[in-house]
Amino acid sequence: MITIDRVSKTKGRTQILYDVTFEARPGQVTGFLGPNGAGKTSTLRILLGLDRPQRGTALVCGRPYRELDRPLTTVGALLDGSGAHRARTARAHLRWVAASNGLPDSRVDEVLEVVGLTGDALKRAGRFSLGMSRRLGLATALLGDPEVLVLDEPVNGLDPAGIRWMREFLRDSAEQGRTVLLSSHLMGELAEIADDVIVIDKGRIVIQGRLADVIGDHRTLEDAFFALTATEAGGAW
Amino acid sequence: MNTTRAELRKLVTLPSLRLTALLTWTGTLLLTFAYASAESRGEPLGHDAALAPLGYTQAGFLVLGVLAAASEHQAGDQIRTTLLAMPRRLPLHAAKAVTLAAVTLPLAAVTAVTSTVPAGDTARTPAATAYLILTTLLAAAVASLVRRAVPAMVLLLSLYFIAGPLLRARSDTIAAYLPDTAALDPSRGTAATIIWTLSALTLAALTVHRRDA
Amino acid sequence: MVRLIRAELRKLLGLPTAWVGLVLGTLMAPVVVLLNAPYTRRAIAAGTLTDTPDLGLRDLGIGLIGPVILGVIVVSSEYTSTGEDAPGARQLTATLTAAPDRLRLLAAKTTALVLVVAAQAAITAAATLTLTKVLYAEHAPAPAPTRVVAAILYWVLTALLAYAIALITRNGIVPLTLLILNSTVVSVSYLLTKVTDLAAYLPDIAGAHMFIRSADFPVEIAPVTAGLVMTAWVVALLAVGAVLFHRRDA
Numbered sequence: 001m002i003t004i005d006r007v008s009k010t011k012g013r014t015q016i017l018y019d020v021t022f023e024a025r026p027g028q029v030t031g032f033l034g035p036n037g038a039g040k041t042s043t044l045r046i047l048l049g050l051d052r053p054q055r056g057t058a059l060v061c062g063r064p065y066r067e068l069d070r071p072l073t074t075v076g077a078l079l080d081g082s083g084a085h086r087a088r089t090a091r092a093h094l095r096w097v098a099a100s101n102g103l104p105d106s107r108v109d110e111v112l113e114v115v116g117l118t119g120d121a122l123k124r125a126g127r128f129s130l131g132m133s134r135r136l137g138l139a140t141a142l143l144g145d146p147e148v149l150v151l152d153e154p155v156n157g158l159d160p161a162g163i164r165w166m167r168e169f170l171r172d173s174a175e176q177g178r179t180v181l182l183s184s185h186l187m188g189e190l191a192e193i194a195d196d197v198i199v200i201d202k203g204r205i206v207i208q209g210r211l212a213d214v215i216g217d218h219r220t221l222e223d224a225f226f227a228l229t230a231t232e233a234g235g236a237w
Numbered sequence: 238m239n240t241t242r243a244e245l246r247k248l249v250t251l252p253s254l255r256l257t258a259l260l261t262w263t264g265t266l267l268l269t270f271a272y273a274s275a276e277s278r279g280e281p282l283g284h285d286a287a288l289a290p291l292g293y294t295q296a297g298f299l300v301l302g303v304l305a306a307a308s309e310h311q312a313g314d315q316i317r318t319t320l321l322a323m324p325r326r327l328p329l330h331a332a333k334a335v336t337l338a339a340v341t342l343p344l345a346a347v348t349a350v351t352s353t354v355p356a357g358d359t360a361r362t363p364a365a366t367a368y369l370i371l372t373t374l375l376a377a378a379v380a381s382l383v384r385r386a387v388p389a390m391v392l393l394l395s396l397y398f399i400a401g402p403l404l405r406a407r408s409d410t411i412a413a414y415l416p417d418t419a420a421l422d423p424s425r426g427t428a429a430t431i432i433w434t435l436s437a438l439t440l441a442a443l444t445v446h447r448r449d450a
Numbered sequence: 451m452v453r454l455i456r457a458e459l460r461k462l463l464g465l466p467t468a469w470v471g472l473v474l475g476t477l478m479a480p481v482v483v484l485l486n487a488p489y490t491r492r493a494i495a496a497g498t499l500t501d502t503p504d505l506g507l508r509d510l511g512i513g514l515i516g517p518v519i520l521g522v523i524v525v526s527s528e529y530t531s532t533g534e535d536a537p538g539a540r541q542l543t544a545t546l547t548a549a550p551d552r553l554r555l556l557a558a559k560t561t562a563l564v565l566v567v568a569a570q571a572a573i574t575a576a577a578t579l580t581l582t583k584v585l586y587a588e589h590a591p592a593p594a595p596t597r598v599v600a601a602i603l604y605w606v607l608t609a610l611l612a613y614a615i616a617l618i619t620r621n622g623i624v625p626l627t628l629l630i631l632n633s634t635v636v637s638v639s640y641l642l643t644k645v646t647d648l649a650a651y652l653p654d655i656a657g658a659h660m661f662i663r664s665a666d667f668p669v670e671i672a673p674v675t676a677g678l679v680m681t682a683w684v685v686a687l688l689a690v691g692a693v694l695f696h697r698r699d700a
Contacts, residue, residue: 049324050317051449066324070239075321083318085251085308092250093318100243100322125313140318268638271645278645293638296631300623387526387622388467391519394630395474399515403482407489 001026002148002181007046007056009039015203016042017053022198022208024181026147029174031194031211032183033225039203040183041079044152048077060148072101076141078151082133083140086126090117090136093125098143111139130157149173151182155189167193191221201229240323240332248340253304258344261297265290265348269355287358291365292420294348298341298369299393302376305337307386330381330442337377338370345369364423371434375416378437382444454558455565457548458524462562467523475516475570475605479509479578487585494586507593507601507661509582513574514633517567517605518626521612524563526622552696556617560688563613564606571605593661600660600673608633610684611653617691643669653683 002024009017017039024030034040045051047058049065060068060075068074084093094108112118115135120128128136134157141149149170155163170193174180184190190197191211198208206228207214211221218224248254268290309316323329349365380389397417405412412418416433418426462468486509528542545555575598583592608629615625632638632654642649649655650669659676671679 045449048321050320052447068324071324072322077321079314079317081314083315083321084313085315086312087252087308088250092246096243096246096250097318097322099246100239100319102239268641271641275641275644293631296627300627304623387522387626388470390623390626391467391470391515394627395515398630399478399512403485403512407485 001061001179002030002047002150003057003059003062004043004047005057005059007043007053007058009042009046009051009053011042017046017203020056020200020203020205022205024179025196026179027174027177028195029170029180029182029193030196030198031190032181032198032200033185033187033190033221034183034200035185035229038200040185040200041152043200044077044079044150044181044183048075048150070101070144072097072103072141072144072146074144074146075148075150076144076146078134078137078141078149078154080137080152080156082125082128082136084125084133084136087124089122089124090128090139091121093136094139094143097140101144103143107143107145111142114142115139131159131162134158135162147177148179149181151180153184153186154182155184155186163189187220187222187225191215197221199225199228238332240329241336243322244332244336245340247308248305248336251305251308253308254301254340257297257300257304261294261301262344262348262351264297265294265351268293269352273355287353287356287361288365288421288423290352291349291369292417294352295369295372295397295417295420296394297348298345298373299376299397300390301341301344302337302373302378303380303386303389303393305373306333306377306380307384307389309381310384311386326446327442330438330445334374334377334438338374341370341373342366345373361423364419364427368419368423368427368430371430372417372420375430375434375437378434378441381441382437451554451558454554455561458555458558458562459565461527462520462524462566465523465527467527468520468566471516471519471523472566472570473516474519475513476574476577477513478515479511479513479574480581482512483509483578483581483585490586507579507597510575510578510601510605511633511658514605514608515630516570516574517609518612518629518633520567520570521563521609521614522616522622522626524559524613525616525620529620553692556692556695560610560613563609567606567609568602571602575601597661600677603677604657604660604680607657607680607684608654610688614684614687614691617695618687651679653680656680656683 004020004022007017007020008015020039020043032040032043042051043058046053047060047065049071058064065071065075082093084090090112091108094111095105098105098107109118109121112121115138117132117135117139120132125133125136134154138154141151151170154170155166158166167189170180170182174195182190182194194211196209197211197214199206199214215221215224218227272289309319319329320326323332345366346362348369349362350359353359353362353365376389376393379393380386383389383392401415401417404415405418413425414429415426416430419430528545546552579593579598612625612629615628616622619625637654639649639652639655642652643655647669650671656671656676657680659671660673660680
């Protein structure tokens, strides 16, 4: 369960998030939709304790990220890139991450297998292609077998097989009771997997609800999005 | 503790650190040889042959500290992974310092021995070892503030090898306040080294605690 | 080619660290001359300072950190990771896409570096020597123009030395550390000259002969020979760097 309550953030002198409020529930795939620069990544970074908001709270299972003990067992995050140092091998990277949260080294081989990187375990992360980097990032997120998954543009850089694999993986995760929050600007893709949708534009939440409700009378999610963000007056719910 | 284990694994799997360690020790060996050979030729290179090589190879320890800390921010966004896995920043910072000191200890000891023993001055080996470890920690603190290796090195090299000698030549009193005086003269400036290092570490800890990742 | 050089100049001058190098390189020598003025005056009056022909020129060495930084940053900036998406991609990829002929690219980079460092060296030499003249009047004869040119050449060659080493090792830390360490008050090369006469042919020692008259070197090298020795070092290292750059993966 993820609860974001009236989060506002200023970067330098520009305000980038205005009273952002929403929830992501367990057992659902929640899609966080918005154009580039809308504030999706900023919100996620605040949720994950990487950045501080000026106001508001972001809670995972009722607690701020920084207060979680062994956070990787609760939340698995996939942000851009692999998060690994260029000169380290994939295995060495996963091993230190595993150690940091008291996870057994056997998990390293398990997650490498899940994402299909077993053969590349001894390659340096700097030699990975874009797709391989994302898979390494996902492997890192899965090390702790977390109940919450937070993914920022997860299909970015994946080939069609990879995209399909990700889609099924996220649906299965939700069906197993996990909370899945993913952000994207690819509306077609999001419409395939999301149960709940939150639309953000220019730092404000424009609409949120079940996928069908957000689409409403429009033909597609994309049509709905453009219609909803066309009016400047759209305020936060 | 988990954090320490993780940081330890990080340090021993960073190839550039191993290379730096090797080069530093080799450099010390060569310089010690140079000093000894000059003495035997009747042309001593001046003052303290036991510690003088360290005055140069301490640069290697600066590099060690800078690379260890800067590696979080360069060549990939590892700092993000680190903060996601270990979000409490003050304990993380402390664990990083402790592991770096632990990993540096063998190199520092070997280097100090290489420099002091041939000159027959083993009494100062422990002090030299401690100095080198503190220097590494200071460099790491600076690099975690600056977040990039080259600027951090420019800063440190300027202080240690340009500003330091200049200031030391002008005034003995200033010399006691500089962090690197203890390299050549442990009887003075030891307190300075310790205070500089602790201050840098504290400043870095506080900054990292509040800063966006 | 001119287009390439202009692009490289713009790139270089757009780097904040480059400006650090420029400022340090330009200001350090004059500042040190100023700070040391009272001591130097006393030493001259007491007759303990004997190498007055080198006054001013000798202090230029302290600003060498500037060209070293510039030489290093020209290369190391290309090898910084541009983003997390593909850590293997670096600015170098974009640069090579725009200018695939690697040797021409290197030539452009080298030219840009030489221009910037030569300009900086000229400014700092002028400042330092003028200051020296003002401070010590009759005790410091104005050095012959050829010596000043030699000093500027020394600066440019030092920058190229840093640049070549950075090219070979593909990182900035090694040349930065080695060369700054060596430009200190007692340089490593100088130490080595006490051990073996061969060390007198190291680039920075040999090169100093171009414009310093009265330092304590074991081997006397004529200024022109000195210039050739240092240039030979630089050319050799640049050649190795160029070959490696040409053949390696980006």
